[in-house]
Amino acid sequence: DAKTTQPTSMDCAEGRAANLPCNHSTISGNEYVYWYRQIHSQGPQYIIHGLKNNETNEMASLIITEDRKSSTLILPHATLRDTAVYYCIVSADYKLSFGAGTTVTVRA
Amino acid sequence: NAGVTQTPKFRILKIGQSMTLQCTQDMNHNYMYWYRQDPGMGLKLIYYSVGAGITDKGEVPNGYNVSRSTTEDFPLRLELAAPSQTSVYFCASRTQGAVIYNEQFFGPGTRLTVL
Numbered sequence: 373d374a375k376t377t378q379p380t381s382m383d384c385a386e387g388r389a390a391n392l393p394c395n396h397s398t399i400s401g402n403e404y405v406y407w408y409r410q411i412h413s414q415g416p417q418y419i420i421h422g423l424k425n426n427e428t429n430e431m432a433s434l435i436i437t438e439d440r441k442s443s444t445l446i447l448p449h450a451t452l453r454d455t456a457v458y459y460c461i462v463s464a465d466y467k468l469s470f471g472a473g474t475t476v477t478v479r480a
Numbered sequence: 481n482a483g484v485t486q487t488p489k490f491r492i493l494k495i496g497q498s499m500t501l502q503c504t505q506d507m508n509h510n511y512m513y514w515y516r517q518d519p520g521m522g523l524k525l526i527y528y529s530v531g532a533g534i535t536d537k538g539e540v541p542n543g544y545n546v547s548r549s550t551t552e553d554f555p556l557r558l559e560l561a562a563p564s565q566t567s568v569y570f571c572a573s574r575t576q577g578a579v580i581y582n583e584q585f586f587g588p589g590t591r592l593t594v595l
Contacts, residue, residue: 406582415570415586466511466582470522
């Protein structure tokens with residue numbers, strides 16, 4: 373699976389949009405981009421995934437560049453409960469490889 | 481649905497002891513996984529199973545064994561506990577299907593300390 377690069381940490385103001393970048397420059401054509409998050413050492417939670425097109429669900433939006441070498445997860449209105457470690461993963465099969473992720477702290 | 485449940489929540493083992501971490505899911509998922517997470521690190525895949533009777537090694541299988549006799553249960557066995565196995569262990573499951581459906585559901589984890 374392709375490797376991903378994420379910033380180690382970022383802060384966000386409550387109520388503002390949080391934009392989480394991820395680089396995956398070696399992504400293959402059949403690999404999907406997945407985002408998970410882990411709140412305070414709980415089990416990770418699926419957020420969203422995509423292949424080529426931008427995706428949106430009730431939790432977040434995923435923007436994938438046209439060349440698919442990077443993506444951005446957008447939390448539209450961050451709340452304190454969104455404080456977590458966010459993992460960007462690329463995978464073409466039923467296994468996922470978690471890196472260190474981005475620690476996002478939402479501040480009041 | 482209870483989802484993915486794990487027992488115990490916490491355990492302290494002495495070096496050389498053995499134990500089994502239990503994992504059960506009630507979603508009729510075919511795929512099940514065991515991960516470990518060391519402090520400040522991401523999750524690493526230990527073993528996985530694509531269905532009852534079928535298991536395979538992940539990234540860090542040494543020191544562990546698994547079995548899958550039913551769809552619901554996927555126990556992880558530590559035979560000779562070592563301090564390097566001190567970690568948080570997560571079990572996960574997903575439904576069978578195309579890669580596009582690779583949403584894994586995680587249990588709450590088991591915190592294991594080996595002294």
